[in-house]
Amino acid sequence: MTEPMDEALRAIAEPRRRAILRLVANQEMPAGRIAEHFEVTRPAVSQHLQVLKEAGLLIERREGTKRLYRARREGLAPLRQFLDEMWGESLDFARRIAEAERGLSDHRSQAG
Amino acid sequence: MTEPMDEALRAIAEPRRRAILRLVANQEMPAGRIAEHFEVTRPAVSQHLQVLKEAGLLIERREGTKRLYRARREGLAPLRQFLDEMWGESLDFARRIAEAERGLSDHRSQAG
């Protein structure tokens, strides 16, 4: 079944893919330009892009022969959910939202 | 340098290791009892435990011949930091929750 988190997690477990994600976190970029930032071949980057796309972490937009990519931040939500789960702050999303609404001001800091 | 996040990320990318982490999230448990919860051999679980320990996600405490493990939540901090980074530091908490909420209902059955 591969939960969404599973794919997202596998995707960002690869350092190169994290670098790609960071690269297109705040801007759209064509595949070729993305590949230029690394020392691997374009097909390699292309494969990474597909993994990220299938994990719901990237959005692809075509423009002529170019394919523009940018990060899809919502794709990281399942991961955040897992972290929150482990952290013991909440058990499900609805509850977390409720808590956030209730305690926006006193919730900010944790990590202890 | 192998950032701490790198190891933690690789560690939790494995489904079985996540299951182990969940198992000892709120309670200490000896290696043997942990292994009983899975259908792989004890050495296999033992290897997972070591990976998690080296990633800073587990704490080991010896008691006689037993080795008790429990989750070390602070180990997930670097990961959380990465997520926050990707999510955009400028976004405040409420906005983040809202986006996550949108992402959940939006992502349900695509990625195909």
Add this chain to the structure above:
DNA sequence: CAGGAAAGTTAGTCATCGCTTTCGTAAGTG
């Protein structure tokens, strides 16, 4: 159409990973 640019696809290689089997080690019991 022909020609070129941008990118994905396929096949095959090498390293890594998760697993099992076998063996070793440390602590408790008689």
Add this chain to the structure above:
DNA sequence: CACTTACGAAAGCGATGACTAACTTTCCTG
């Protein structure tokens, strides 16, 4: 001391993953 319990360590195996090289596809231009 021998014996058992609880566990890790080492070696080897099959599967997966990241990469390269070569090919194909899509789109634009003349």
